Amino acid sequence: MDVSLNFAAVPHILKSNWRCPSNIALVKYWGKKESGTQLPANPSISLTLSDLYTETTITVNHGNVSGEPAFTFLLEGQSKLAFEPKIYSFFKKIWNDFQVIRECHLVIDSKNNFPHGTGIASSASGFGALALALCDLEQAHTGKMMDDFFNKASEVARLGSGSACRSIYAGVTSWGKCESIENSSDFYATPFQSKIDAPLNDLMDAVLIVDDSEKSVSSTEGHSLLINNPYSAARYATAAKNHSRIIDSLEKGNVRSFIQIVESEALQLHAMMMASSPYYILMRPNTLAIIEKIWAFREKEGLPVMFTLDAGANVHLLYPAEYNEVVVNFIENALLDYCKSGQYLCSFTGKGPEKIQ
Numbered sequence: 465m466d467v468s469l470n471f472a473a474v475p476h477i478l479k480s481n482w483r484c485p486s487n488i489a490l491v492k493y494w495g496k497k498e499s500g501t502q503l504p505a506n507p508s509i510s511l512t513l514s515d516l517y518t519e520t521t522i523t524v525n526h527g528n529v530s531g532e533p534a535f536t537f538l539l540e541g542q543s544k545l546a547f548e549p550k551i552y553s554f555f556k557k558i559w560n561d562f563q564v565i566r567e568c569h570l571v572i573d574s575k576n577n578f579p580h581g582t583g584i585a586s587s588a589s590g591f592g593a594l595a596l597a598l599c600d601l602e603q604a605h606t607g608k609m610m611d612d613f614f615n616k617a618s619e620v621a622r623l624g625s626g627s628a629c630r631s632i633y634a635g636v637t638s639w640g641k642c643e644s645i646e647n648s649s650d651f652y653a654t655p656f657q658s659k660i661d662a663p664l665n666d667l668m669d670a671v672l673i674v675d676d677s678e679k680s681v682s683s684t685e686g687h688s689l690l691i692n693n694p695y696s697a698a699r700y701a702t703a704a705k706n707h708s709r710i711i712d713s714l715e716k717g718n719v720r721s722f723i724q725i726v727e728s729e730a731l732q733l734h735a736m737m738m739a740s741s742p743y744y745i746l747m748r749p750n751t752l753a754i755i756e757k758i759w760a761f762r763e764k765e766g767l768p769v770m771f772t773l774d775a776g777a778n779v780h781l782l783y784p785a786e787y788n789e790v791v792v793n794f795i796e797n798a799l800l801d802y803c804k805s806g807q808y809l810c811s812f813t814g815k816g817p818e819k820i821q
């Protein structure tokens with residue numbers, strides 16, 4: 465990246481450090497509107513995963529008069545050139561809105577608290593943390609406070625990666641224009657305001673690591689394959705219905721329909737991949753083996769445990785926190801053999817992003 469020095473333009477060393485969690489979608493964002501930038505074809509809803517996060521520090525170290533984004537990106541303190549093109553195009557998208565990008569050279573230092581090579585997507589937490597730190601820095605650089613800081617951060621995060629806009633808020637978060645959520649928008653996410661009763665108000669997510677290799681088809685490519693998928697219109701209509709049904713289930717505490725929607729959404733996401741051209745499969749045999757074990761465990765124990773899937777082979781086992789002990793025993797005794805090197809990671813779902821002083 466071209467770095468042009470202009471120390472006079474930046475009188476103070478400015479810095480911002482934010483921690484932003486990842487999230488797991490219950491109703492999936494899969495497919496983008498054909499017009500506009502990064503707008504979802506249907507509304508989605510997710511749980512923010514408190515304990516799986518990215519921490520990003522951005523430091524302004526000198527001015528930039530090059531007329532284009534100038535930055536250095538470090539992952540765990542090491543230069544990561546492979547990530548720069550994505551960040552560069554993100555900065556281009558938000559260039560007009562961010563004086564700090566136009567006028568400064570930025571050093572971005574990012575780290576994830578989950579191990580590399582676990583197949584856990586870091587784009588939601590990564591762009592979430594980057595957007596929060598950028599908005600913070602913009603306020604410090606210009607001396608102007610944003611009207612709604614988190615709303616702006618969510619909109620900015622979306623331009624980096626769609627699902628990242630939901631990571632800006634704690635708990636259950638929705639993204640996409642819909643009738644059931646007030647102030648909903650395709651441009652930013654909205655936190656779910658209604659009261660959620662037990663046992664759905666305190667879910668945990670155990671991510672069972674089935675495959676830790678690089679995905680054969682990225683999510684961004686996967687979204688674009690929906691344009692020519694003959695089932696996409698039906699999928700978008702079903703997703704919109706599932707979004708409003710899951711809100712109803714949360715408000716009424718209807719566990720049975722909640723589970724049915726969550727699992728159906730996961731399978732539809734992968735069905736869309738299989739029905740794409742070219743077709744592809746991201747589930748692995750152990751993904752299916754784990755799903756069957758979860759179904760058998762639910763049947764036998766009568767507990768509200770369920771699975772969902774991301775765009776990958778790993779299984780997310782969702783369960784109320786009150787059953788943590790029995791579920792961890794189940795994982796240790798029945799599921800570890802299906803996990804790569806016996807790996808799994810548990811996360812609570814309560815907390816959202818935090819500014820680190």
Ligand code: DP6
Pocket residue numbers: 488489491492493494502508587624625626627628683684687733774775
């Ligand atoms: C399957 O947000 O990663 O996780 O907007 O192209 O960056 P881009 O895609 P991304 O897609 C996430 C898809 C998903 C479902 C979801 O999180 O809703």
